[in-house]
Amino acid sequence: MPVTIAIVGSGPAGYYTAEAAQKQWGDDVQVDIFDRMPVPYGLIRTGVAPDHQSIKGVSRRYEKTALSENIRFVGNVAIGTDIDISKLRELYDAVILATGAPDDRRLGLAGEELHNVFGSAAFVGWYNGHPAFAGLDPDLSVRNAVIIGMGNVALDVARILAKSEAEFAGSDIVGHALDRLKASRVERITILGRRGPHAIAMTPKELGELGQLERARPVVDPADLPPEGSDDALEPGQKKSVTLIRQFAEAEADRKKSDIEIVFDFFASPAEIVGNGKVSGVRIERTAFAGGRLVGTGNFYSIPADLVISCIGYRTAPIEGVPFDDRMGRFDNDEGRISPGLYCVGWARRGPTGTIGTNRPDGYAIIGKIAADLGSGELPKAGKPGRPGFDLFAADTGLDIVTFRDWQRIEQAEEAAARDGSPREKFVDIADMIAARD
Numbered sequence: 123m124p125v126t127i128a129i130v131g132s133g134p135a136g137y138y139t140a141e142a143a144q145k146q147w148g149d150d151v152q153v154d155i156f157d158r159m160p161v162p163y164g165l166i167r168t169g170v171a172p173d174h175q176s177i178k179g180v181s182r183r184y185e186k187t188a189l190s191e192n193i194r195f196v197g198n199v200a201i202g203t204d205i206d207i208s209k210l211r212e213l214y215d216a217v218i219l220a221t222g223a224p225d226d227r228r229l230g231l232a233g234e235e236l237h238n239v240f241g242s243a244a245f246v247g248w249y250n251g252h253p254a255f256a257g258l259d260p261d262l263s264v265r266n267a268v269i270i271g272m273g274n275v276a277l278d279v280a281r282i283l284a285k286s287e288a289e290f291a292g293s294d295i296v297g298h299a300l301d302r303l304k305a306s307r308v309e310r311i312t313i314l315g316r317r318g319p320h321a322i323a324m325t326p327k328e329l330g331e332l333g334q335l336e337r338a339r340p341v342v343d344p345a346d347l348p349p350e351g352s353d354d355a356l357e358p359g360q361k362k363s364v365t366l367i368r369q370f371a372e373a374e375a376d377r378k379k380s381d382i383e384i385v386f387d388f389f390a391s392p393a394e395i396v397g398n399g400k401v402s403g404v405r406i407e408r409t410a411f412a413g414g415r416l417v418g419t420g421n422f423y424s425i426p427a428d429l430v431i432s433c434i435g436y437r438t439a440p441i442e443g444v445p446f447d448d449r450m451g452r453f454d455n456d457e458g459r460i461s462p463g464l465y466c467v468g469w470a471r472r473g474p475t476g477t478i479g480t481n482r483p484d485g486y487a488i489i490g491k492i493a494a495d496l497g498s499g500e501l502p503k504a505g506k507p508g509r510p511g512f513d514l515f516a517a518d519t520g521l522d523i524v525t526f527r528d529w530q531r532i533e534q535a536e537e538a539a540a541r542d543g544s545p546r547e548k549f550v551d552i553a554d555m556i557a558a559r560d
């Protein structure tokens with residue numbers, strides 16, 4: 123009897139875990155990878171920036187895994203709606219939640235609900251064609267955009283807002299977003315960081331791209347920079363990022379005219395989003411370090427803002443019947459084990475940190491844990507029905523499953539619809555995706 127495994131979520135964490143299961147058990151495992159979307163790859167498809175095609179290329183590796191006999195993609199099935207977690211656990215020896223962190227962390231500030239204020243999950247989902255956010259309708263016919271947070275998602279959003287049409291060549295940004303961006307009138311993008319340059323969560327490669335834009339340039343006030351010698355205490359990657367920030371500040375001296383300024387505002391903690399129906403500004407408190415702790419100084423100032431995007435991290439979506447750590451915004455787990463037979467991996471385990479590649483060791487570690495649980499008697503030895511059991515359930519309940527072969531037809535249709543130079547034009551509507559498989 124093979125070990126039967128259900129993985130919930132077909133993003134990087136899901137596919138690396140499936141790959142690890144194959145390495146662990148060879149032909150003696152059957153893995154079903156569920157996704158509520160009819161299309162696979164999660165964050166690779168709808169999170170990674172559309173102008174970062176080389177990162178998206180990792181899906182070819184997942185495709186190799188997906189096409190193995192004992193791995194199956196089960197698309198268009200939502201856990202918690204189409205099938206309960208308890209039923210899934212009845213059917214598979216181990217259930218692994220690889221559901222990522224698709225919900226925005228909230229700022230918890232007054233004004234967050236104003237028109238043209240978005241979280242990055244929604245805004246990134248919009249320009250990446252996520253069906254839940256395709257109808258977001260951001261107003262870009264405005265001059266002042268404010269981005270909250272100094273991580274890589276903030277950089278992605280700033281870069282997408284700043285690029286010219288020509289700079290999107292070769293990307294798979296969806297048509298509705300490209301059209302809106304072409305007509306954008308944004309002139310100033312302010313990125314707010316509540317700490318200083320040493321504390322940015324931006325990595326050098328991504329930060330460097332900001333200095334290469336055709337019609338936009340980063341602006342850093344040299345007065346915000348810490349003494350240069352203090353960079354030596356930073357780990358090498360962070361030091362490179364800070365060096366780039368220093369270069370941006372130096373370029374300030376020979377300021378050339380550019381259409382769009384991307385202004386880094388350090389030691390700036392948002393206090394309130396201001397507006398009347400629609401956002402018009404952000405009220406900010408200046409921060410400072412006192413005794414090694416970051417504190418508000420009591421000095422407030424306001425900047426104009428007609429578009430606000432908070433890029434402050436994500437939360438996993440709870441699933442009924444699964445213990446949840448509300449403070450951390452992820453499943454309550456002990457190094458991936460929720461209880462014997464139920465596990466989590468990737469962002470659903472550790473929160474939204476690390477690169478795509480971080481999910482690989484995560485996937486291998488969780489499979490090691492399951493193998494140990496099976497060996498120690500913590501988990502009954504393989505014997506649950508797996509695939510045939512699920513197929514009976516699906517037939518009884520009339521689920522419309524999208525298979526990997528179906529996805530390949532959807533993918534061909536997206537490739538055929540691509541504008542010149544673009545790899546694909548994504549379907550942004552679930553019904554259209556499903557129709558394209560036939």
Ligand code: NAP
Pocket residue numbers: 229270271272273274275276278315316317321322323325328391392433434435436474475476477
């Ligand atoms: P992140 O790296 O955790 O950055 C979040 C930023 O938001 C930090 O600057 C943080 O500042 C700030 N922040 C948090 N709460 C705040 C609040 N209440 N008010 C103001 N600022 C607040 O998260 P992310 O940018 O969403 O990225 C998630 C993960 O995906 C990261 O590991 C990232 O590297 C990765 N990613 C990678 C790429 C790439 O490699 N190309 C692209 C996108 C994302 P504090 O530090 O002060 O808390």
